[in-house]
Amino acid sequence: MSGSTRRLSLQFLFIFSIVFLMLLTSGIFIYQGMRGSETALVSAAGESARQLSATLNERIRRLLEPAESTLRLLSFDSISAATSMPERLGRLQVFSEVVANNPMIGAVYVGYPDGEFFLLRKLATEKQRNYFSAPADSAYIVQSRSLQPDDSITGEWRFYDRNLRLLDRWQMSTYQFDPRSRPWFMRASESNDVTLTPPYVFFSTHEIGVTLARRSADGLAVIGMDASVSDLSAEMRSLQMTPNTRIAVIADDGKVMAYPQIEEHLQRSRRDISLPMVQQLNAPALEYLYKNPPTKTGPQSFSVNGTDWFGVVEPLTAVHGNHSSVYISLPANELLAQTRSLMISNLKLTALMAVVLIIIGWILGHRLTRPLQRLTDQIQALTEFNFGSQTRINTRLKEVHELSGVIDKMTATIRNFLAITHVLSQETRIEAMLEKVLRRLVAATGLSGGAVYLWNEQENCFVLAGTTAVSDCPTRIHVQQQPDGSVTRNERLLSDQLPASDSWHEVVLRNREQELLGVVALKVPAEMQHTDKADFHYFVNEMTGVVAIAIDTRQLIESQEQLLEAIIKLLADAIDAKSPHTSGHCQRVPELAILLSDRASRSQQPRFRNFSMSEADRTVFRIAAWLHDCGKITSPEYVVDKATKLETLYNRIHEVRTRFEVLWRDAELDYWRGIASGEPETLMQDQLHARQQQLQEDFAFIANTNIGGEFLDEEAVVRIQQIGDQLWVRHFDDRLGLSQEERERYDRIPHPALPTTEQLLADKPDHIFHWHGRRPPVEHDNPANRWGFDMRAPEVAYNLGERYNLGIRRGTLTEEERFKINEHIVQTIIMLDALPWPRPLRDVPRIAGSHHERLDGNGYPRRLTSPQMSVQEKVLAIADVFEALTAADRPYKPAKPLSESIRILFFMARDQHLDPSLLHLFLESGVYLEYAHRFLKPEQIDEVDIPGYLQKLEELLGVSV
Template sequence: MHGKRQSAQISLALLIASAITLGMLVLTIVLIGQSFRGMETAKVSAAGSTARQLAISVDDRIQAITAPPSTALAVLSHDSLAGAQTLAQRLDRLPVLADILTSSDIVSAVYAGYQNGDFVLLRKVRSSGTLQFPDAPNETRFLLQTITRGGEETPGQWRFFNADMQLIEQRPVPEYNYDPRTRPWFNAARASDSTELSAPYAFFTTQETGITLSRRASEETGGAGTIFGIDVTVTDLSTQLAELRQTPNTRIAIVNQDREVLADSGNAKEPGPAISGALDRLGDHMEGSSVTRFSAGGKDWYGMTEPLGALQQEGLSIAVAIPSDELLADVWAALARQTVIAGLIALLLLVIGWFLGRRVGRPLEHLTDQVSRLSRFRFDTPVRSDYNIREARQLSVALDDMAKTIRSFQSIATVLNRGQNLNHLLRDILEQIIHIVGQERGGIYLFTRQKNQLSLAVKQNLQLPDTISNVQADSDDNEIIRLLRRNISGHPVFAVLRNRRKQLIGVLAIEMEVGDHTQLSDDLIVFVDEIAGSAAVAIETRELIESQQALLEGIIRLVANAIDAKSPYTGGHCERVPKLAQMLVDEAMASNDRAFYSFTMTGEQLQEFHLAAWLHDCGKITSPEYVVDKAVKLETIHNRIHEIRTRFEVLHRDAEIRYLNRVLSGDEEAAADQERQATLARLQEEFRLIATANQGGEFMAEEDIEKIRSIGEQTWMRHFSDRLGLSPDEKNALQPSPEAPLPVTEQLLADKPEHLRPWGEHIPPVRKDDPRNRWGFDMELPEYAYNRGELHNLTVAKGTLTDEERFKINEHIVQTICMLDALPLPDRLANVPKLAGTHHERMDGHGYPCGLTAADMGIPERIMAVADVFEALTAVDRPYKEGKTLTESLTIMARMVEDGHIDRAVFELFIRSGTYERYANQHLQPGQIDEVDESLFMKPD
């Protein structure tokens, strides 16, 4: 409960401050989000505008690149170089070509191609800042490449010149077989009267990317078919594009319609994923612009493309890809600054809200301290607050009223829950309800269904009739109240009490004499009805509990009576042991001995012990009657001594017949008679021995056992079938053995196979390793369920029971535990099976059925064992023994103490408290009550 209360606590000051701060933060987040969207859009729009400006700049640059060379080419088309037929004539015009090269940084070569395939080209050794010919001699500034066809020398010649056009080295190049007539620039200019501009391509010698301006020579020069050309590199465009980047990693590229890169800010030869994404216009299109947002190479990019106006026939375009994080870097920096400012404002608002919350929450904190007493069940605490905050004052008044209501409910709930006796419960209910409604007098009637009347159960300061007759059980509340008003004067308020099944069980009457009863509020009437309903349920519950208790007691009596009807001997035992055990428990609780100093039992535990004592031998219901009451050794359903007597009668007549046969055959009559008389006397003595052994006793000598076995070896002749007139059980027992042909000789006493009864499927779960044994039984199981052999029974050394029958007797405690454990006993009676099932355990662990030791048993279990033993020793209604005197019984019990059978402390309490004597006066025969020397049985300290 406290954990839940703590998890729900929150400071009002913190709540107010948090609410203000949270509102500010939400507003700030919204504004920052909108600001971010606006700045992002602005940045993207700026990037798009930049791309368009960049396209214009590139267009201008391309125009700037191509305009000067075009002018120079127009002048060169009128030069005499066009008509020069020999290499020497052409070399004379080299200064003109050198002037064109030196006049422009972007012109990399000037050349002339002739109709016959000759070719003259002057180029810069260093173009676009890069040395194109590393193997050129030092100080080389220009390289002249010539092809002269038809001469004896090598057609291809390279000449290296310095800045003053002085020849440094001449080098034949046999592999230089360039033919201008096969080049696109040559063919384009030959078919045109104006300057032609080629598409960007890789130059033949240097592999630089550039464009070629070509023009056909003027006819006046005499060089018909000669084509002049100027190579212009665009490599420096990549450098210029890199300078135009908005961010360090922005990619800018100029590509043609075949997606070939002409210039790239990163000097790349291929478009790359970023430029490809921009060209393909992948990703999301940004609203209001031509910019797209896409991912490439594991990064986010903004991409845009713009067509170039220059070289329209080539379909050039410029593509820009800007990393998202770099483009928005300024945006994020601005957002960070705004966030810091917003955080400082929120902190300030938090402090302001904290102070405001403290001012508002101070009265509530005081009220909380008072209400916390209610949470600690101090409902008598007045809850009042004198602060000027209206809500706090109203809350305190409501809580104070609630505390009073809770006190009323607490009082009535205590009465309803704790009432044990029905009369006391009714009186307490009446007092509490009268107090709750602020009155002084009232009464409760209970309905008697058999008499159809209301009987006054309890009243307080009010004169009421003892009974109200002619009340029908099926009457509705209004009819009952009208009947009550005719019999009860004054101004009472009635509440009809009904149980869960809406059956009438009584009426509550309260005399309304304090104040104006006509002003009784509807809420109070409803409250009284509801409380009365709870009282009705409590009354019904108490009646059910008492009925349940009575039913349980009745079942116990029923079981005892059933045992008594089956065997009056054990029935008396079941009645006497609980009385003796209860006497011992009372003495143990009152004793100051060290062994019992802390021993006590609650009312429920006493009830549990009482039930266990009554039911401690209930398992004997399953024990065969002839085993429980077996008075002689040969007894089963009947005493089989009569069968054996009949056999002796047969032997007796056989002796008479032998005597007569001897006399008839001529033998001496005196000798024959002497033999007859000796045989008859022996038979009488042998039968007397067997009959005496059949009665059982404390001990049977071994020599008597041998005599019985010897007697049993005598034979007699059976002339009648033993398979006729049998029960199914007897037939099943004889089935494995074939019937012998008649007449058959049989022993006088025998243990026959049919005397054995196997367990079959009815093996009890008493062995420790039996998976069915969930109770902890640990008993030795005989090989057979029963052994009815005559010699086996007659030679029992002690008492009348065989080992099989003694197990069957002992098994009653197993059945007791199993039967009681199967009952749906409530928790308060959960120990009944244990208490009832341990009275045959021993302190030394050699008892049954579980082999418990003294450490495993409490005082109630030890008391039960002592009570069971003493009752069994002194009982006079057992068929197999006589009841012993007090001294004899206590002497035997003292030996049992020494042997570890029963508990010494309980035994000495039994003697010292005089319990044995009080019990003897109530249940023993006068002849059993002798003078007892208690000192003989008390162990000296």
């Protein structure tokens, strides 16, 4: 048989046969029943439509017949011959009885050939009274037009209560209703019987109705009455067969005479209100039915906008002379809802029966094919590389049972081998890795337990690294001498010191260089002790060989990590040792930063709820903290240590003092020259003393200015210039005794002839040190700036000018020297970014180089803002500042107490220098105090108003932290 032939299982065929026959039979019966029910329902709908049409005809007859009878009686009333208003009002009682006793009649009126008009209208509702602005108790209104002697016609309205008492009368000059122009007047004048108008909207009340009119018996007037058919539209709602059935009375010209909620569809213009056309009902089914009337009796099926409908049209005969029909459209889904519901119920019952039969068929088929199917599934799982399932088949078939057991063992072995490879690739701790691998190795080989020993070269012994299913193995096994490379993998090194009650199989572990790594000792159960086959030993040795490679790799990684940690700490120690100004800064900052970051990762405050640190994150942060100032290794020591304004590699105040000494000697020489030339000795002594006193004062001022302890005002700067303008004579060449680099710098400057006169304090060209290609790329628009720096570098690298340095307003550093100190963070980022960091450590340069940034974007070197900084970067900034404030080993400043340090931290947080939420956590969690007890002197730990600072920080944050 072809390999592509589809094969069917016995269980499937068994189930399929039962279910197919049942579904086929049920489907035939359900279809026949549904078709019969639909036919019956459609026929019933047609009969209901005919009954509805008959009902409407009957209701219209009941509405119109009493009105016609009343109208015939009124045609003999004397009001037709009344020529004056009092005569007509004399018939008011008769007219009121007509409208009061017939609720459908809203008004009775008389029209005369000369244009006069008399109408009585009942005001039954508040809406009608409001429409005519009638008095409160009005029950009737009389509207009349009377012919005056001058042939003019005047209008008048009279309001009466229920007892026909006159309440008010209005002269209505605007009431220009001429009955002779109305259709009812004209039609009745030409007929001897009652005439009936088509339904229309009454001019005064906006109700829908018809007008009945008849010429009086004497032929002198036309009597009419308005009969409202608005209730007919309301009653049509009760005749709907389904919720969305549409019923309408439509004339042949398409005008809708009755329809539920017809008031909403009335067509209003500025002068008139008319009945809607069928197209204006927003009823597509009725519109379709009107345009496509049925050609045969009974319901017609049609579809509109994807919806199926049934339509019926029945003529309306109750309104004489008015050709109209009743149009009924029924949605098919509602008309046939009951049938379809019954069909669904039958289908559900059929489905239930199918499920029951499937279950029965499945149970019967499963009992027949279950063992073979499960065996097939086991083998199929292996072909699909699924080694997770292990289920022994319990069956009476011996061969199937044994084959299932073999497959289970093979699956378990493969699964344990895969688990070993997973552990070797994922577990970073060597002890945990060895214990997990050993457990899987024991399970894969069917042994009862085992132990792993690692070779400790320093102690010349094997150290227990992990066990499984054994508990009495010694933790250390000493040997007389280190095993050498001649030891084979199967040599027994530990058996003499392992529990003698058990049988052990040892495998010696070696690396690629055949150096001893350790020993794997496997406990062999009693039932397997006879197994001494080469295949078993080969399998175990190969499995443990993978372990040896993993151990060697892990030890190499750990040694490299230890070397990296040592180099990092060595660099930090070198920076601290390089300058007494940093001292232990690089060691203490990581301690404080790790303390605060751990508290932030464990904090439940809303601001830190999404912040957490894995072990890898902690490693990155620890390395970044240790290296945060590594760029200081490039900072010139004399700049970092500069304590006076004239200090470079030495304090140049001594040069200045020597020049003052020269001027002192010059003053003495001037004294003796004056004496020799015959000047009065007293005068010369006074000049000498005055000059020497001035020199003493000037040097004292320059020396004090050199310290830089106070702010230098403009007056002091002017005095420096004045003192510096004094001249002295240099007789010796300043180009002698120079280094090669310094001589090259002087060669670019003109060489004056000796002796030469120089200023006491000068800013010379040789004081300027240019960048000469070493300008750091810190400007934002610098093409070489690939680190995102945003700083301004000074024009020159250094300016050692004496006046320039003495003129420093505050402190001892020039702009160039301050940039050189700040440049250490630039060099930190450049140095760290140049290293080939592995992927998990790639954030080290970013974190290490951001602790001088500010939240408001005014920090350096990249002017980052708060959203651009991570929590770790903000933590490192706080740690860096707090350590610097509290350090007690700085030679240039005393250590600050806790209270002053925290006060400064708060001001920096307020000024958007530090993160307020982290400072809040720093204080609230007690990190500051924990650090203080470890690194601060006892006298520094004073009282701090922590609650007060916390409240201020919460106000600063604007929310409850």
